[in-house]
Amino acid sequence: MKKNIGKILSLVLTISILLIVVFYNTNTKIVIKNSTPIVEKVNNQSSDLAFLEVKQLKEQYTPHLGKSFAGFKEALGFKESQNNYFRVNKFGYLGKYQFGKGTLKLIGIYDPNLFLNTPELQEKAFIANAQRNKWVLRRDIKRFDGKYINGVKITESGILAAAHLAGPGSVKKYLRSYGKEGFSDAFGTSIRYYMKKFSGYDTSSIKPLKKVKVSYKRA
Known part of the structure; x- marks a missing residue:
């Protein structure tokens, strides 16, 4: 056994x-x-x-955000900084959406360090700046929406994205000259490129406001 x-x-x-x-x-x-x-x-x-x-x-x-306003914000944020709230580029532009200090002052933000370290404030700033740009460009949006300039279909979201890049004044000149008066930032990015890249998003939730200031209370 x-x-x-x-x-x-x-x-x-x-x-x-x-x-x-x-x-x-x-x-x-x-x-x-x-x-x-x-x-x-x-x-x-x-x-x-x-x-x-x-x-x-x-x-x-x-989540597939598609052409929603959330999709617009995330796509623009990714292009600007890869959605990094704490990025500062070599020219001193700040945060997820790469704001300049001058633009921040226009919407009531005077503390760049607070801005850089507060994602919630950055999101509020993006909305406020888009509202202000939409007010400045409201007539141009109505006039040019759906038309083609330099082979690119003009849409409201493309206009707002270009205004974030170049400022509403430069976008106004670009549209009213039918693309003859262009603009490129320090990295060579043009209004036309932003018009095309960010075309067709739903930005109807952005209400045009003439005077908009961001309010934020420290935690």
């Missing part, structure tokens, strides 16, 4: 060793940590597979 048990145990041990060898040869190894056997998969394609899995999960759970 003892001999039979010994043979059975020997057979089981042999099979176990064979399975381990096969498992190891299929890009798997056994790692011993703290006396506990841990199976760790080693695959040349593992990093690629992990990347694809993360990408699929991101696509599955990231």
Whole structure:
């Protein structure tokens, strides 16, 4: 009886060793940590597979904002700073939407450090600036919406994005000259490019306001 048990145990041990060898040869190894056997998969394609899995999960759970106003804000923020609230570029423009200090003063923000470190204030500033720009450009939006200038269809969202880039005065000159009076920022980004890139978003929720100031209370 003892001999039979010994043979059975020997057979089981042999099979176990064979399975381990096969498992190891299929890009798997056994790692011993703290006396506990841990199976760790080693695959040349593992990093690629992990990347694809993360990408699929991101696509599955990231809301598709499309051409909504939220989509407009996120797209513009990504273009300006990759949606980094704390970015300061080499020209001193601040935050997610890369505001200049002069523009901030126009909407009642006088503390650049507070602005840079307060995402909620940055979002309020974006809305306020868009409202002010929409007021300044309200007649031009009505006049040029749906027309084509330099091969680009003019839309309200494109106009507001271009005004964020260049200021409403420059956009007004661009539209009224039918694209002859252009503008490019220090990085070479033009009004035409912003008109095209941010065309067709729903910005109807932005109400034109002549005088708008941002109010914010420190927590």
